[in-house]
Amino acid sequence: AQSVTQPDIHITVSEGASLELRCNYSYGATPYLFWYVQSPGQGLQLLLKYFSGDTLVQGIKGFEAEFKRSQSSFNLRKPSVHWSDAAEYFCAVDLGSQGNLIFGKGTKLSVKP
């Protein structure tokens, strides 16, 4: 069955440090890929998306992600984390013509001052 794995449940980084959140998917073809962020008590905000083309995609708030077909991965990165980045991050995959998303379980990011 198709699945999305975010292996890190909780990550803590210092403000100003770099960040990488991991996402792996299980699917035969190249899906559409997304990263969303959710602040406490809020809905999900789209950070970035990959449909095709350049495998390094830029998003909002200084985030980027790289699609690696050989590793079935779509990791999220940010060179310098700000305290306001503390939130939960979800990787999602759109598998096909139905356009339905499958989400990972999320990674909660804490930022130390």
Added chain:
Amino acid sequence: ETGVTQTPRHLVMGMTNKKSLKCEQHLGHNAMYWYKQSAKKPLELMFVYNFKEQTENNSVPSRFSPECPNSSHLFLHLHTLQPEDSALYLCASSIRRPRRHEQYFGPGTRLTVT
């Protein structure tokens, strides 16, 4: 109003009550979705509507009843809920045709069943 809005933001209901959640999208999209987000599970897709027609029902109990009167509005009617139905209910919308696009989410309704 812009984006996707949901009302109410918080709802407490007894197991014998009937209530409705409302979602409205101001983005000109043609597909709408209901998701359930509970503490111990990933986001679960409940219902999908394309052009007002329900195209997916992910084995959701009948105590949840969706309604999509037009492409901008989506309701989730609730009755005789169980405590395990307490969760954050998220609405989303997107363009489904002619091509798939990303989904945009509302802020959610926090539901507590007592």
